[in-house]
Amino acid sequence: MNNLFFVCTHNICRSVMAQDVFARIGFETKSGGVLNNFISESDVDWADKIIVMEQFHKEMIVRIYPRAKEKIVVLGIPDTYCRGNPELGANEFVVDRVQLLCPELSLEANIWARGVGK
Numbered sequence: 001m002n003n004l005f006f007v008c009t010h011n012i013c014r015s016v017m018a019q020d021v022f023a024r025i026g027f028e029t030k031s032g033g034v035l036n037n038f039i040s041e042s043d044v045d046w047a048d049k050i051i052v053m054e055q056f057h058k059e060m061i062v063r064i065y066p067r068a069k070e071k072i073v074v075l076g077i078p079d080t081y082c083r084g085n086p087e088l089g090a091n092e093f094v095v096d097r098v099q100l101l102c103p104e105l106s107l108e109a110n111i112w113a114r115g116v117g118k
Contacts, residue, residue, distance in 0.1 A: 004105075005047035006031040007039060007057050009079055014053045018094050025095075027105075034060045044068045049102060053077045073101050 004027050008014035011033030019031040030046070032039045034057050039050070044065045050072045052058050058072045075097045098105065 002026075003028045003030075003046055003048045005029070005039060005043055005050045006052075007034060007050060007061065008053040008077075009033055009057070010035055011037045014077055014079070018051065018098075021094055022098075039065075039068075041065065044071070047071055049073055049105070051075060051098060051102070054079070073098075075101065 004019075004022055006015040006018040006022075006029065008031075011031055015031035015033065019029040023029045030043060031037075032043065039061055044050070044061075044067070048071070050061065050068055052061070052072055053075050054077070055074050058069075058074050061072060062069045075094075077094075077097065
C-alpha cells in the first residue's frame with residue numbers, strides 16, 4: 001500500500017504539502033483538487049488510498065467514482081490554512097493525522113527509517 005493520492009479543494013496548499021511530506025518518507029504520491037486538477041479514473045485505479053482533507057471532497061469524488069469510496073480517508077483538515085503556514089507545514093501535523101486514520105500504512109517505520117518527522 002504505497003500509492004497515496006491527496007486531495008483538497010484547489011490543490012494549492014493542503015494536498016500539495018501532504019504529497020511532499022509523504023513522498024519524502026518513501027510513498028508514491030500524487031495530488032489534486034476537487035475544483036482544480038480533479039482526480040481522474042486512472043488516478044482512482046492507481047491509488048491505494050485517496051486521502052482527502054474534508055468530507056465534501058469525499059462526497060464529490062464518490063459522486064463521480066462510486067468505487068473510490070472504500071479507498072477514501074477524510075483527514076478533517078479545514079481550508080483555513082494559507083500557503084507557508086508553519087502549522088500546516090509541520091510533518092507531525094499531517095503524518096499524525098494520517099497515522100491515526102490509516103494505521104495500516106506503517107508510517108512510524110517509514111518516518112524513522114528516512115529521518116523525517118518526529
